[in-house]
Amino acid sequence: VPYGPYMAASGRSALNLELLARWGFRELTRAQADLLLKRVNDLLASRVGHEASQYLSDPALEQFEAVRLGAGDESSLIKILDAEVPNFRAITERHLGQIGLVMERVAREVKNEMRKEASR
Amino acid sequence: VTNMIDLDAFERLPDNLAASVDSITEAIRDLRVVETPSRRSGSGLAASTAPLAVAIMGDRGTGKTTLLNAVCVTLQEEADEYIVLPIMRPESFGYHDTVISTFLASLYRWVAADATERSFAIEDITRVSRIYASSRTPVRALEASHNPIDFAEDSLSVSRSSVSFLAELAELLRRITSQPLSGRRLIVVPIDDPDLAPELLGTILRDVRTLGSMPGIVPLLCFSTADMQLELLAERRKRYDWLPNSVLNRQIERELDKVFPHKYRYELRPLTVFERAIFVPPGRRGTLGRLVGLFSDSLSGLIDADVDLGAWLRASGYLPGLTSPLPANPRLLVQVWESLNPSNPLPGTRMQVASIIIQRLISLIERPLVLELSEDFSDDSRPLVITEVTDAQGSVVALEAQMAPNNNLRLIISRSKPFLNTRSGETAVQTSRLSGITGDVRRKGTDERVGLSKEAVSAHLALQELAVQLTPMSEQRRLTYLGEDDWRFLQDIRLSGHQTANISFLAPPATTFSDVCDLSDIWNSLVDLNLPIYDFHTYAKAHIALALAYLDSQRALRAQGFEQFEYVELFELALSRYKEVRSRRSGRQDAYCTWFEDHLPLQWHTSLLTEEVIETLAERHLATVMEGFADSRRAGRRRDDFLVYFDRAMRIALRESDAGTPTYLGGYSKVARILGSSYADRFDTVADEWRMHLLGERAGDVIVGASDDPSTSSFAEEATEEGKRLLERAMKALDQMETDD
Numbered sequence: 001v002p003y004g005p006y007m008a009a010s011g012r013s014a015l016n017l018e019l020l021a022r023w024g025f026r027e028l029t030r031a032q033a034d035l036l037l038k039r040v041n042d043l044l045a046s047r048v049g050h051e052a053s054q055y056l057s058d059p060a061l062e063q064f065e066a067v068r069l070g071a072g073d074e075s076s077l078i079k080i081l082d083a084e085v086p087n088f089r090a091i092t093e094r095h096l097g098q099i100g101l102v103m104e105r106v107a108r109e110v111k112n113e114m115r116k117e118a119s120r
Numbered sequence: 121v122t123n124m125i126d127l128d129a130f131e132r133l134p135d136n137l138a139a140s141v142d143s144i145t146e147a148i149r150d151l152r153v154v155e156t157p158s159r160r161s162g163s164g165l166a167a168s169t170a171p172l173a174v175a176i177m178g179d180r181g182t183g184k185t186t187l188l189n190a191v192c193v194t195l196q197e198e199a200d201e202y203i204v205l206p207i208m209r210p211e212s213f214g215y216h217d218t219v220i221s222t223f224l225a226s227l228y229r230w231v232a233a234d235a236t237e238r239s240f241a242i243e244d245i246t247r248v249s250r251i252y253a254s255s256r257t258p259v260r261a262l263e264a265s266h267n268p269i270d271f272a273e274d275s276l277s278v279s280r281s282s283v284s285f286l287a288e289l290a291e292l293l294r295r296i297t298s299q300p301l302s303g304r305r306l307i308v309v310p311i312d313d314p315d316l317a318p319e320l321l322g323t324i325l326r327d328v329r330t331l332g333s334m335p336g337i338v339p340l341l342c343f344s345t346a347d348m349q350l351e352l353l354a355e356r357r358k359r360y361d362w363l364p365n366s367v368l369n370r371q372i373e374r375e376l377d378k379v380f381p382h383k384y385r386y387e388l389r390p391l392t393v394f395e396r397a398i399f400v401p402p403g404r405r406g407t408l409g410r411l412v413g414l415f416s417d418s419l420s421g422l423i424d425a426d427v428d429l430g431a432w433l434r435a436s437g438y439l440p441g442l443t444s445p446l447p448a449n450p451r452l453l454v455q456v457w458e459s460l461n462p463s464n465p466l467p468g469t470r471m472q473v474a475s476i477i478i479q480r481l482i483s484l485i486e487r488p489l490v491l492e493l494s495e496d497f498s499d500d501s502r503p504l505v506i507t508e509v510t511d512a513q514g515s516v517v518a519l520e521a522q523m524a525p526n527n528n529l530r531l532i533i534s535r536s537k538p539f540l541n542t543r544s545g546e547t548a549v550q551t552s553r554l555s556g557i558t559g560d561v562r563r564k565g566t567d568e569r570v571g572l573s574k575e576a577v578s579a580h581l582a583l584q585e586l587a588v589q590l591t592p593m594s595e596q597r598r599l600t601y602l603g604e605d606d607w608r609f610l611q612d613i614r615l616s617g618h619q620t621a622n623i624s625f626l627a628p629p630a631t632t633f634s635d636v637c638d639l640s641d642i643w644n645s646l647v648d649l650n651l652p653i654y655d656f657h658t659y660a661k662a663h664i665a666l667a668l669a670y671l672d673s674q675r676a677l678r679a680q681g682f683e684q685f686e687y688v689e690l691f692e693l694a695l696s697r698y699k700e701v702r703s704r705r706s707g708r709q710d711a712y713c714t715w716f717e718d719h720l721p722l723q724w725h726t727s728l729l730t731e732e733v734i735e736t737l738a739e740r741h742l743a744t745v746m747e748g749f750a751d752s753r754r755a756g757r758r759r760d761d762f763l764v765y766f767d768r769a770m771r772i773a774l775r776e777s778d779a780g781t782p783t784y785l786g787g788y789s790k791v792a793r794i795l796g797s798s799y800a801d802r803f804d805t806v807a808d809e810w811r812m813h814l815l816g817e818r819a820g821d822v823i824v825g826a827s828d829d830p831s832t833s834s835f836a837e838e839a840t841e842e843g844k845r846l847l848e849r850a851m852k853a854l855d856q857m858e859t860d861d
Contacts, residue, residue: 021835025850027843030835036847039854046858099857106853110846 023100024107040099047095137183137388140176141190144340144386147174148191151338151384152201152306173332175380176342178388181451184342185312186402187388191340192310200299203230203307210324211316218256218320219327219339223309224249227296244292248285255282286330293336310340318351329379341380345387348376390448394435401454404461408446408453409433411460415477418462419589422474423519425706427589428673431634432582439640441557443574445485445582445633456484471516475508478519478586482506485582488575495564497524504583506590521590525597528562529572529580531636533602539612540653547727549625549659550612551647554640559600578633585632588707593631593714594757601631602639604719604769610643615727616814618784621773623722625663626765628670628715632707635670642669645676657687660723664690667720671697671712687729691737694720695744702748705755713754717745718765721795726787726814738794763797770799786810 020033020040028036056064060080151172176191178184188207195202205226208219228245231238257278265271297305309331314324328339349372356368391399397409412429420427432445447453458464459480466473482504490497497503501524509518535552559577560569572580584599593599608622615624630639646666651658665682669675682690698716701709721741724734745762748754770792773785786806793800836843 017835025846026834027836027840027846029837029839029843032839032843032847033835036850039851043854043858099854102853102857103850106849107846110842110849114842114845 019096019100020103023103024111025103040103044092044095044099048092051091051095137187137190140187140386140388141194144174144176144187144191145194147384148195148202148306148308148338148340152304172384173328173339173341173380174384174386176340176386176388177345178342179346179390179449180344181449182388182390183450184344184388186450187386188310188312188340188342192308195308201303201305203296203305205230205307205309207310207312209312209316210314210320213317213320219309219311219324220252220330221249223327223331224252226309227307231296238296241292241296244288244295248288248292251281251285251288254278255285286334290334293334297336304336307337308340309337311342313343314341315343315347315351318354321348321351322355325375325379332379391450391453392435392448393433393438393444396444396446396448396453397433397435399450399453399457401457404457406461408457408460411457411462412446414462415460419474422470423590423705425589425704426708427706428634429585431637434637438578438637439557440555441559441574442578442581442633442637445575445578447484447487448575452484452487456481459484469515471519472508475506475516475519478590479506482583482586485579487579488573489579489583492572492576493561503580504587519590521587523584523587523596523599529559529577529600530561530569531577531600531602531606532558532560533606533609534558535610547616547656548612548614548653549651549656550653552610553644553647554606554610557602557636557640581631581633581636585634585707588631588710592705592755592757593707593710594761599631601629602636603629604765604772608772615725615784615787618782620782620784621769623769623773624725624728625659626715626719626722626769627663628667628711628719631711635708635711638673638675639670641675642666642677645678649677649679656728658683660728661685661687661690663723664694664720667712667715668694668697671701671708673708688733688737691720695740699744699748702754710755710757713757714765717757717762719769721766721791722769722788724788724791725784726790726810727784731790734790735794738791742795763795766795767797767799770797774799774802781806783809783813787814 017033017037020028020037025033025036057080063076063080151174176184176187192204192207196204205223208222208226210219213222224245228242228249231241231245235242255278257274259275262271262274262278265274293307297307299305311324311328314321314328317324328341331337331339349369352372352375353365353368356363356372357365360368397407399408400406409430412433416427416429419425434444438444446456459477466476468476482502486503489503493503503524505522505524507520507522508516509520511517533554534556536555537552539550539552557577559572559580561572562569580600587596588599604623604626607626611622611625613620613622613624627639627643630636643666646662649662651662661682662677662679664687665677669677669681685693694716698713702713704710721738724737726734729737745754746759749757749759749762770785770788774781781802783806785803786808787810789800789803789807789810791797792803
């Protein structure tokens, strides 16, 4: 599923920055945050894409591919996509949740280490 | 010199003055009590204390003279307590007349009127008058004396009489005012408009001071403060031309303070809008508000338009920067009232009568504007010119109105709050209340701009109201209006994260006084609905509802009015209303049609509607509009005018400097192509890019649900050790997750 490009194009970085902040990554600079975000998005896209390909209907997958290659009817793709939103959302939320858990754990660990070093 | 008061004429007093009469008479009653024996203990000069005089101040036409008359009538009814002398009018004073001589003459008449009761006083008054006269003997008269001894004696007696005059007068007053049973009487000396006799002003004030310092006398003056100040200043300038005006003005104020203590000053303020609406000249029937309504109705019938001048007297309030265009001053208001009064029939046909009334109204309304823009207007160039159109028989069949073409007035609006930063990637609309309006004008031949008063701005808009009712907007050479730029200023629209030129939601233009009032009210009520800023769809519906509310002269928008409809249903409603009103010539309907033809399609962006829906709407829209042009049912506009506003708004959105076309305009490609805009080709170049963008956003919407909190997350300003380590570890964790998959 050519999911990554669309997600990258969606320009939702501000919201995702908020997610990063919520996970505990406020100590990053904006540039570092963008870098990390890109990596999160890539991972998410590949995981969602991989799983979604098993759920999405064939016409939707065909449309997706056609649009990615620059052909195809965008408005009908949007319709199909809208119809299959529940699947998409469920998959995405699950993967995002998994990533979030890991990221929160990382942030907590790093901060604990730093605190220990400082008190030493 | 003096006029007797016509009691009947003042039985009916304008409402706004009734309260003032009460408070002034009350003050004079207080004064009578203050004039206690302690003030009159002893006699002669010792008896005089600080002068007391009551002043009624106000601009020309605010009703000072009426008030003065009313106070005198009221006090006259209490003859046991007050001796009210006839009102003095200094402008009719002869060369030798002074306030004191007139006062003595009036007092003499009062005494002589009842010679049996008051005979004791006749002799006294005659003596005091003689003393006063001799005290004023000019030196030149004494020079006729036969020898130096005579001259010396004469001049001595003149100077003695000046001194004895005050003492004699005080004694005379004591005798006249004392009554055996009730307390002492007070002599009221009313003086009307001393500033109308500028050359005598100095003497008048001096005499008023003299009289005011006499126990038992209260001078009651009415004058226009500004005029009085000006005259006194002119007088001073002759003598002290080296002193700056500010010093002289301070001096004058001190002098006036001495004569008129602040406690006894009554300032008449201009009428409030509410008072203007309920204004009725004394003894007449029907409020001005009602007459304005009647006039609107009959004018509507005559010229086949919807005239409603009700907003000219909307008592509840105006947008800051506007006020009622009708005069605040009762004297002018009486003229407005009389002009509109249907029971004063004018000769001529209905059209001729309308012409006369409108001309009179114009001359009463235009004053503040002409006063402030005196350079632009003269006797033969008025801000609004009415031309009578006559038929072959020479009778007036129609009226045409043209606003002056040289007017450089611009309306500047202010908004109530700044816009928030929204999340990028969103489609969001933010609106702000219209919080005020100012008019500014470019001075002839310069780049200098000056602000106009709210009276002048309101007058201008009111004149435009008359103008567009008589001659359609499109035939006016130049009008001032709230339009595209103003609505754009009041909103911030992002389409999928793209900052736009805010052209999607333009309200109809507002050209007349009523239109500006109503539309700003409706606009603000829309803002007050607090629609969610990411709800583009509801916002679009609200905007159609706004135009419909405006057309129907409603003044507020309610969410129930449009929420239950689909966008397309509201469009159909707007379309059917358009068909109904397009043949009407009135200004507001014209504005609605302009909105429907050129501004409504600006909403049809692919962020809001799918391309299929846009295609259907645009085709129906075009067919309807063209149908009107084809059989010229659309009044006041031609085929060539179509898309003028549409293209003008689009041009703003294009980046002219680098000739680039912002991506979001691709969303207008469909509607521009169907309607035949000259920009359709340019939009096509970015249409594909926009489609991809929109698709991406739709996909993105699927991933992360929208959050309503637009707060921005703050990150570290500089790279830290902790940040570096966080990044490293997070990247490693993500890599790990990927390999686990």
